[in-house]
Amino acid sequence: MAIELVVNGEKTTVTSSPDTPLLYVLRGELGLSGPKFGCGLEQCGACSVLSDAGARRTCVKPVSAFEGQNITTVEGLPALWAKEQDIPEADLHPIQQAWIEEQVPQCGYCQNGMMITTANLLAGNPNPTVDEIKTAFSTSGPSAHLCRCGTYDQIIKAVQRAAELMA
Amino acid sequence: MRSQQEPGKLSRRGLLKAGGALVVMSAAVPVALRPSVAEAAAAGAPFPTPALTDLATWLTVHADGDITWRTGHVELGQGNRTALAQMVAEELDVSFDTVTLVMGDTDVTPDQGVTAASSTIARAGQQARLIAAEARATLLSLASDRLHVPVSRLRVDNGVVSSGRKRVSYGQLVHGKALTAVTPIVIDSQGTHVGATPKPYTEYKLVGRSVPRVDIADKVRQKTGFVHDIRVPGMLHARVVHPKGIGSTVVSVGSLPPGSNAQVVRLNNLVAVVAEQEWDAIKGAAALPVTWSDWNGLPTTEGWPAAMRAIPSKIMTQASKGDFDSAFAAASSTLQATYQTPFENHGMIGPSCGIADVRPDGSVTVWSSTQYPQGLRNGIATMLGISAEQVEVVWADGSGPYGRLSANYDDAASEAVFLSQQLGRPVRVQWSREDEHIWEPHGPGTLHDMSAGLDESGNVVAWKHDAFMAPNNDSTMLGPILAGVAMPAPRKPVGSWTGPDLYQFPNMLELAHQIPELGADTSPYPFGIRTTFLRSPGQYQITFAQEAFVDEIAAKAGQDPLRFRLRLLTDTRAIAVLKAAARRAGWEPRPSPRKEASTSGGTVTGQGIAFVVRDGTYAAAVVKAEVTPATGKILLTEVTVAQDQGQIINPRAIERQISSCVIQTASRVLHEEVTFDTSNITSADWSSYPLLRMDETPTISTVLVPNPGTPPTGVGEPAVNVIPSAISSAVFDATGVRLRTMPFTPEAVMAAMA
Numbered sequence: 001m002a003i004e005l006v007v008n009g010e011k012t013t014v015t016s017s018p019d020t021p022l023l024y025v026l027r028g029e030l031g032l033s034g035p036k037f038g039c040g041l042e043q044c045g046a047c048s049v050l051s052d053a054g055a056r057r058t059c060v061k062p063v064s065a066f067e068g069q070n071i072t073t074v075e076g077l078p079a080l081w082a083k084e085q086d087i088p089e090a091d092l093h094p095i096q097q098a099w100i101e102e103q104v105p106q107c108g109y110c111q112n113g114m115m116i117t118t119a120n121l122l123a124g125n126p127n128p129t130v131d132e133i134k135t136a137f138s139t140s141g142p143s144a145h146l147c148r149c150g151t152y153d154q155i156i157k158a159v160q161r162a163a164e165l166m167a
Numbered sequence: 168m169r170s171q172q173e174p175g176k177l178s179r180r181g182l183l184k185a186g187g188a189l190v191v192m193s194a195a196v197p198v199a200l201r202p203s204v205a206e207a208a209a210a211g212a213p214f215p216t217p218a219l220t221d222l223a224t225w226l227t228v229h230a231d232g233d234i235t236w237r238t239g240h241v242e243l244g245q246g247n248r249t250a251l252a253q254m255v256a257e258e259l260d261v262s263f264d265t266v267t268l269v270m271g272d273t274d275v276t277p278d279q280g281v282t283a284a285s286s287t288i289a290r291a292g293q294q295a296r297l298i299a300a301e302a303r304a305t306l307l308s309l310a311s312d313r314l315h316v317p318v319s320r321l322r323v324d325n326g327v328v329s330s331g332r333k334r335v336s337y338g339q340l341v342h343g344k345a346l347t348a349v350t351p352i353v354i355d356s357q358g359t360h361v362g363a364t365p366k367p368y369t370e371y372k373l374v375g376r377s378v379p380r381v382d383i384a385d386k387v388r389q390k391t392g393f394v395h396d397i398r399v400p401g402m403l404h405a406r407v408v409h410p411k412g413i414g415s416t417v418v419s420v421g422s423l424p425p426g427s428n429a430q431v432v433r434l435n436n437l438v439a440v441v442a443e444q445e446w447d448a449i450k451g452a453a454a455l456p457v458t459w460s461d462w463n464g465l466p467t468t469e470g471w472p473a474a475m476r477a478i479p480s481k482i483m484t485q486a487s488k489g490d491f492d493s494a495f496a497a498a499s500s501t502l503q504a505t506y507q508t509p510f511e512n513h514g515m516i517g518p519s520c521g522i523a524d525v526r527p528d529g530s531v532t533v534w535s536s537t538q539y540p541q542g543l544r545n546g547i548a549t550m551l552g553i554s555a556e557q558v559e560v561v562w563a564d565g566s567g568p569y570g571r572l573s574a575n576y577d578d579a580a581s582e583a584v585f586l587s588q589q590l591g592r593p594v595r596v597q598w599s600r601e602d603e604h605i606w607e608p609h610g611p612g613t614l615h616d617m618s619a620g621l622d623e624s625g626n627v628v629a630w631k632h633d634a635f636m637a638p639n640n641d642s643t644m645l646g647p648i649l650a651g652v653a654m655p656a657p658r659k660p661v662g663s664w665t666g667p668d669l670y671q672f673p674n675m676l677e678l679a680h681q682i683p684e685l686g687a688d689t690s691p692y693p694f695g696i697r698t699t700f701l702r703s704p705g706q707y708q709i710t711f712a713q714e715a716f717v718d719e720i721a722a723k724a725g726q727d728p729l730r731f732r733l734r735l736l737t738d739t740r741a742i743a744v745l746k747a748a749a750r751r752a753g754w755e756p757r758p759s760p761r762k763e764a765s766t767s768g769g770t771v772t773g774q775g776i777a778f779v780v781r782d783g784t785y786a787a788a789v790v791k792a793e794v795t796p797a798t799g800k801i802l803l804t805e806v807t808v809a810q811d812q813g814q815i816i817n818p819r820a821i822e823r824q825i826s827s828c829v830i831q832t833a834s835r836v837l838h839e840e841v842t843f844d845t846s847n848i849t850s851a852d853w854s855s856y857p858l859l860r861m862d863e864t865p866t867i868s869t870v871l872v873p874n875p876g877t878p879p880t881g882v883g884e885p886a887v888n889v890i891p892s893a894i895s896s897a898v899f900d901a902t903g904v905r906l907r908t909m910p911f912t913p914e915a916v917m918a919a920m921a
Contacts, residue, residue, distance in 0.1 A: 020446040028445055033396035034389035038516050039600040040449075043853040046516055074389050092388070099387045103379060103819060106827060107244025107567035108386030109393065109517045134862035144860040146853060148516050149244055149567045150830030152864040154823070 003067050007032070008076025009083070014063060022058035022066050023047045026073060034074040034112045038146070045113035045145035049073050050080075055120035057142055074112050077119065094165035095119055095158075102158040106149035113145050118159050126163060133159050215556060216541075219277045219359075220352045222305065225298050226255075232326045232338035234259065234266045236299075239279035239541060240291040241271040242382060244567045245827075245883050246820035247287040249380045253816055254292050257373040258299035258365055259306075260323035261337065271540040271562030281539035283573040283700060285782045285881020288816055293878065294359045301348060304363035308349045309340050368814060368875045375875070377819035382564075394536040394563040395520045395597065402522065402593040404445040405586050406452035407579075408438040409606055410649075412846035414462035414690030421456030431455060432589055435651030439586055441594065449599075463845035464689035465696065471685060472507060472614055475635050480680040485632075485664040489674030491618075494629035498620025501629075502723055506617065506712035507908040508891075510637070510841035511610035512856055513701055517566030518603035521580025524593035525551070531558045535580045536565020536572060543576035547584055550647040550654060569831075570700035574642040575608045581646025604856055605848040606645065609841050610701030611637030611662055615712035617719075620674075625724030627735075630672040632713060635680045636662025639704040641697045648692050656693070660684055665705025666888075667780055669713065670735045696843065702831070703884035706781055707891070711909070714777040714892035718759065719905060727756045728896065729776050736778075740811050740874070744787040745778050747809035747870045752789035759896065760903040766796040766920040772804070773901030777889040783880035785811040785872075788829075788889035790865075792897040796920040799913030801898060803833055803865035808886045810869070813877035821882045822869045828886035829867050834859030836891045840910050 002013045007030060016025045021040075026032045026049070038046030040059045047059040050072040072080050077093035092100070095118050105111045114137070121128055121136040128136070133156050137145045147155075217224040217237070227235040236255050242248040252266045259266075269276060279291040303323070310328035311318045313335050320330050326337045350362025368374070385391045410416070417436050423429055429442035429451030440451035466474035495501060522534040531551065537543045540560040548555040565572070583596040598606070613636050620629030638660030647654050661681035668677065686695030701707075721731035729749050736742055748754075755774060765771050770793050778787045791805040808825045815821060838857050842850045850856040891909060899905045904919050 016444070016446070020444075024444075024446045024449075027396075032389075033393070036393075036517060037395060037597065038518075039853060041600055041852055041854075043600070044516060096387045100379075100384050103383055103823070105244070105383050105386040106246075106823065107516075107565070108382070108391060109515075109566040111386060112389065115387070131862075134860075134864070138860040138862035143853065144858075146516060146858050148514050148569070148831065148858070150827035150834075152830055152859075152861040153826055153867055155861065156864070 003063055005063070005066060005068070006070045008072055009079050016063060018064035019062045021060055022049070022063045022071070025063045026058065026071070032073050032075055036109055036112055038110070042142040044110070044143065045117065045141065046110050048113035048116040050116055050119055055117050055141065074115050077115065093119070095122070095162040098158045098162035098165055102154050102161055104151055104154040104158045106151055110145065110147045114147070114155050117141070117145055118162060121159070122163055122166060126166065128159065128163065130156055216273070217275060217277050219354050222298070222302055222348050222352065224277050225295070226302055228306070228337050228341040230338050230342045232261070232265055232336050234261055235269060236266055236295070237269045237276045238291060238295060239271060239276045240282045240287045241538065241540065241562045242564065243282060243538065245824055246380050246817060248382055249378055250288055250816040250820060251292055251295060252381065253373045253376070253378055254296050255299045257371055258296050259303050259326070261326040263373055263378060265326060273540050273544045273558070273560045276540070278541040281542060281573050283538055283570060285784070285883045285885070288879045289782065289881050292816070296365050297359050297361045298352060300363040300365040301350065301352060301361035304350070305348050306337055306340060310335055313340060374814070374816055375818070377817055380820065391564050393517065394522070394534055394565050395517050397522055397534050397563060399522055399524060399534070399593040402595050403441045403443065403590060404448040405439045405441045405583065405594050405596045406448045406599065407582050407596060407602065408440065408452050408455055408457050409602055410436060411459035412462035413686055413696060414464050414692060415459035416691055418458040418460055423451050424454050427451050427454070432586055434585055434589060435649065437582060437585060437646065437649035439582070439596070441586060441590065445597070462690070464686040465843050465845050465847070466685060467844055468842040471612055474685065475612070475614060475637065475682050478682055480682050481661070483664060483679040483681055485677035485679060486668050486675050491629050491631050491674045491676040494674035495618060495620040495631070498629055499623045500621045500723065502619045502621070502719060504617050504716060504719060504905070504907055506615040506715065508613045508708045508711060509839070509909055510612040510696065510698065511701060511835055511839050512604060512841060513569045513571035513607055513610070514856070514858065515566040515568055515571055515603060515607070518598040518600055519577065519579035519607070520595070520597045521577050521583045522593060522595045523580060523583035523587040525584060525588040527591065529553060529557055531584065533558070533560045533580050533584065534563055535560055535577045536563055536568070537577040537580070538568060538573040539576050543580065546576055546581070546644060550581065550652055551584065551588070569702040570704060571607055574640055574699045575644055575697070578606065578645040581644035582649070585646050585650045600853070601851045604851045608641045608697035608699035610704070611639050611698035613637060613662065613708040615708070617712055617716040619716065619720050621720065621724060625726065627672045627720060629674045631675070632677045633680070634664065634678065634709065634712070635682055636664070636705065636708070637682050638662050638684055638698050639700055641684065641694060641699040643694050643697060660698070663705055664709060666709050669778060669780065670717070696848070703781060703887040706779070706888050710777070710779050710888040711891035711895070714779070714889070715895045715905070715907065718775070718892065718896040718899065722759050722899070725758050727758055729754055729756060732776070732778060740785045741778060741780070743872055744785045744809040744811050745776070747872055748787040748789050748807050749776065751809065751868055751870050752791070752805065752807035754789055759900040761900050764901060764903040766902050766904060770795045771901040773897040773899065775893040775896030775898070775900060777893040777896070779885060779888040781881070781885035781888055783813070784882060784885040786885040786889050788886065788893045790890065790893035790897045792894060792901065794898050794901045794916070796902060796917070799916035799920070801837060801894065801911055801916060802863065803894065805868070806865045806890070807868040808870070808889065809872060810882070810885060811872035811874050812880050812882050812885070814875050814879040815871060815873070816879055818871055821871060824882045825869045825886045826867050828884070829890060830859060830864060832887045832890035833863070833865070833894070836894050836909055837863070837911050
């Protein structure tokens with residue numbers, strides 16, 4: 001059974017079985033490696049994407065639950081920014097630019113989810129306080145976003161920098 | 168420099184065919200190397216292990232002047248790809264952008280040992296520095312001949328050798344030629360010896376600068392190929408159904424439900440479900456009925472401390488000076504306390520993943536994020552009964568492992584090897600979160616009985632540290648053990664003391680009871696609760712007990728904890744880091760606990776300090792914390808770390824490592840504990856084994872103490888060691904209650920304050 005999604009701006013028909021969690025469709029069928037498998041339990045945030053309903057974990061919910069929705073992975077953030085700014089194209093989303101400027105990643109495995117949640121946060125709150133940033137990553141989703149390498153303090157700085165770049 | 172692999176994987180295999188790129192070779196290499204490589208290439212066979220003494224192993228100078236540098240060490244997320252390139256580019260006198268590193272591909276990279284114990288810069292980097300200096304000397308010798316100018320009158324700028332108007336680039340020099348090293352490289356038990364002398368640090372242009380990390384842009388763009396992202400043509404996805412108990416064996420394996428698109432593979436106790444689509448393998452593994460034997464050989468979370476004391480163990484003497492017993496008996500006052508650290512997880516955010524392709528011709532390729540590709544290569548050769556030359560291990564970026572893939576090189580890859588051999592296709596094994604939480608080789612639980620005797624003036628006259636250490640060196644890989652393949656007996660893992668004595672007391676006795684793995688005595692497998700190296704293994708636990716106990720002694724003597732330490736120390740580097748941390752943090756000189764210390768009422772605050780020498784690096788930390796006794800909540804508000812790591816390669820990368828140590832260790836100290844029943848680990852997810860959240864992140868300040876004339880030492884581990892006791896001491900300062908058992912969870916804090 002084919003399911004229609006709009007992934008990173010492109011209408012896509014996927015053929016994975018409908019009970020397949022979206023993560024495996026994105027990674028396995030569509031070859032998008034940005035969303036990462038971390039737990040399969042919605043407990044870490046590594047698999048996050050933007051959907052019509054905001055930032056969503058993809059490691060549990062089946063692809064059928066996302067039918068017809070716009071899904072944006074980190075790979076699609078530059079195009080999303082270009083569309084929002086009405087410019088032909090963007091090399092990087094300002095969030096990615098901030099992540100590079102602040103040299104956030106260490107191993108980098110969890111950072112997909114961190115950037116997605118930043119995009120979600122800044123969409124609703126363009127100038128968040130440090131406490132609001134901490135809340136967004138700690139208690140606002142199904143679980144806290146987990147980083148083992150200890151990049152939380154750099155993420156806070158990068159979110160603030162991204163807010164500046166997007167202002 | 169660029170972070171990608173060489174185009175077309177320009178190995179020695181490719182070099183024979185590539186017209187534009189040439190190898191820098193020592194005299195003996197062309198004869199010895201080319202025929203064997205050519206023969207191997209013609210036969211499609213793997214290649215001999217790259218020799219450490221051949222310049223050709225280390226670098227290729229391309230016609231356009233780009234440099235490919237090969238290292239056996241791998242990037243674990245800490246920036247060593249960048250720092251190594253800085254060191255190499257500096258020595259070669261080329262621009263940073265021209266150097267590309269190839270890391271951890273056993274066909275082409277030298278075996279420089281495991282990437283662990285903060286050793287990349289201190290050992291592999293220092294070795295690369297010497298060899299790069301020799302390469303530069305070799306290139307200058309060639310330039311001298313070409314330009315008819317003595318070497319002494321040549322200069323090098325960005326890979327261009329010149330003397331007045333005469334100039335030639337490195338790329339032009341090697342184009343069409345093989346080079347002969349001016350002095351053969353010698354590697355012996357004393358180290359690496361070359362004819363050239365590395366630059367004095369006063370001439371550094373690249374080393375010491377915060378060069379942006381070369382891997383970060385790709386990680387942000389999601390262009391980094393993590394091992395989890397690798398897809399090999401024809402590859403199958405596998406999930407392994409691991410034993411129910413640590414010592415359980417298969418009784419029976421049932422069938423997959425009708426309609427399943429997966430198949431079951433069973434090799435003795437290695438049970439896996441394999442499918443074309445990953446989700447089919449996951450569903451199949453969840454649905455497969457497997458009956459395991461009952462095994463109940465573990466002492467449980469509550470029972471392990473008593474069990475460890477009861478297990479017969481060898482006793483290692485770390486220090487013995489004077490006569491502790493007599494001095495303790497004669498002391499005017501004494502102090503005794505027991506400290507405890509729990510079993511812990513490395514906690515990779517991406518669970519183990521490995522891909523193996525065991526081909527019909529007997530050759531094997533494995534993709535892994537192991538910390539030791541050459542070690543994994545040899546291990547796979549042993550488990551398959553083939554020669555190491557038939558195995559290639561290709562390293563790829565992975566989830567930060569912190570020792571998880573350092574001795575147990577890669578469990579998932581070792582399982583994939585047997586599944587691929589059985590199925591005749593490449594197989595990718597991805598562990599589940601539960602697999603990783605249960606089956607990773609954990610950090611060891613430890614106990615520390617501390618005793619001190621003081622004279623009338625408050626001086627320590629007797630000091631005893633009696634440690635009970637679960638192993639921190641398990642090196643088993645699950646694949647061959649579960650598959651029932653006979654392997655050479657692994658070394659019997661034991662716990663061990665790690666780290667130097669920080670203070671010298673007149674009468675000292677320091678012992679480590681070397682405990683075997685819990686449950687190993689009754690398990691059919693050669694392991695119990697597997698425990699191995701976890702970031703700063705051994706020293707983390709030892710330093711927690713010692714530095715917290717030193718604070719207890721200072722409190723008993725009514726002295727300021729900083730001044731008390733400074734009186735005991737004579738090493739100027741130790742004194743410097745302690746003073747630097749105290750100054751930056753605004754340390755309040757006074758005895759602990761503070762006058763306002765309280766366990767009733769609202770939130771109270773305190774300060775704690777600690778010091779360590781780890782891997783030759785000196786680190787001191789000041790922790791400021793808020794404690795709310797009513798809820799048991801400890802919140803770190805400010806953490807300051809001063810560190811002297813000798814020569815600084817990349818200051819920002821070091822500051823990031825310190826931050827990483829602070830946050831990760833705060834997580835371990837405040838939250839983390841592996842729990843288990845009599846059969847197996849019960850903390851099987853992030854809910855039962857929580858990590859620190861962003862809203863618990865303190866403000867972190869770092870002071871890098873300059874010391875450019877001293878060789879660089881490790882930065883990935885030292886600051887780990889100063890956090891546990893500094894937190895314990897800050898809580899003591901705030902409340903007057905000493906926390907001696909990690910983790911300091913709200914429940915534990917409330918119980919301690921009650």
